[in-house]
Amino acid sequence: MPRHASPSPETTGTHPTESPGAVVDPTGAPAAAGDALHSPGPVGDAIVTARDLVKVYGAGSTAVHALRGVDVDFARGALTAIMGPSGSGKSTLMHCLAGLDTATSGTVTVDGQRVSDMSQRQLTALRRTHIGFVFQAYNLVPTLTAAENITLPMDIARAGVDRERFDAVVDAVDLRDRLDHRPSELSGGQQQRVAVARALVARPAVVFADEPTGNLDSRSAGDLLEYLRRSVDDLGQTMVMVTHDPRSAAFADRVLFLADGRIVGELEQPTQTGILDALGELTPETER
Numbered sequence: 001m002p003r004h005a006s007p008s009p010e011t012t013g014t015h016p017t018e019s020p021g022a023v024v025d026p027t028g029a030p031a032a033a034g035d036a037l038h039s040p041g042p043v044g045d046a047i048v049t050a051r052d053l054v055k056v057y058g059a060g061s062t063a064v065h066a067l068r069g070v071d072v073d074f075a076r077g078a079l080t081a082i083m084g085p086s087g088s089g090k091s092t093l094m095h096c097l098a099g100l101d102t103a104t105s106g107t108v109t110v111d112g113q114r115v116s117d118m119s120q121r122q123l124t125a126l127r128r129t130h131i132g133f134v135f136q137a138y139n140l141v142p143t144l145t146a147a148e149n150i151t152l153p154m155d156i157a158r159a160g161v162d163r164e165r166f167d168a169v170v171d172a173v174d175l176r177d178r179l180d181h182r183p184s185e186l187s188g189g190q191q192q193r194v195a196v197a198r199a200l201v202a203r204p205a206v207v208f209a210d211e212p213t214g215n216l217d218s219r220s221a222g223d224l225l226e227y228l229r230r231s232v233d234d235l236g237q238t239m240v241m242v243t244h245d246p247r248s249a250a251f252a253d254r255v256l257f258l259a260d261g262r263i264v265g266e267l268e269q270p271t272q273t274g275i276l277d278a279l280g281e282l283t284p285e286t287e288r
């Protein structure tokens with residue numbers, strides 16, 4: 001769902017800060033910003049879904065209820081941000097959606113495949129073929145060039161590299177003139193762009209990004225977010241990004257808010273101001 005025809009200045013994200021995104025109510029009608037957060041409604045053409053997802057770490061009196069029955073859909077070809085206070089369950093949700101962790105109960109479906117029923121072996125195959133990952137640390141191999149790092153997962157899997165896709169991805173993240181460089185010859189932002197290209201090149205159904213700009217300075221972070229946005233708009237890539245940063249989240253089509261293991265609301269077409277207002281509603285005054 002391309003909607004950012006021309007990226008706006010990096011300092012404000014792609015949405016104007018002056019007009020907050022609307023908080024969506026359960027009937028689907030946009031409500032005025034500042035209203036209480038409401039549960040998200042259904043999403044058409046969802047590529048990732050979770051139903052009544054529960055994750056409990058430990059047992060008995062020390063049990064931690066990280067997810068308390070999450071129902072959520074992620075739309076195909078959209079960039080969705082997940083936000084919420086520390087400990088609200090963002091990483092746990094992402095790990096369960098991506099097959100990196102197993103939920104205690106509930107179901108996860110990725111691209112028509114029921115992740116929650118899979119064996120470890122099937123999960124490994126799913127992650128390799130259907131899911132791309134971008135983490136805070138770039139995790140590049142220092143002895144390989146940018147091009148070799150991008151195709152490494154496919155080389156390991158002995159899968160042929162689709163040159164057309166490779167070119168489209170390299171252009172989307174603007175790495176054409178850096179392909180022969182090793183990571184030590186690249187800036188942090190360029191290294192993360194290599195990591196993004198590596199995540200995208202196998203045409204995954206969905207890319208999960210965990211604080212992808214966490215190691216970058218403000219300018220490089222803004223650039224990276226533009227490239228992530230372009231990957232969604234130009235390549236139709238579905239992307240889910242966990243972030244603490246309202247500026248990063250403002251690049252998304254939709255922001256989901258977690259609190260205490262539950263999805264407590266969402267913003268569509270979010271702005272930084274709308275996100276800050278929503279976070280203010282969720283975060284106890286003592287933690288602000």
Ligand SMILES: Nc1ncnc2c1ncn2[C@@H]1O[C@H](COP(=O)(O)OP(=O)(O)OP(=O)(O)O)[C@@H](O)[C@H]1O
Nearest residue numbers: 057058064066084085086087088089090091092093
């Ligand atoms: N392996 C684990 N064992 C026990 N408890 C865990 C484990 N992983 C996470 N938790 C707990 O589950 C809850 C949710 O953690 P999670 O990391 O998903 O939150 P988060 O929203 O990603 O937090 P942050 O923003 O600080 O990264 C927290 O109370 C956390 O302490």
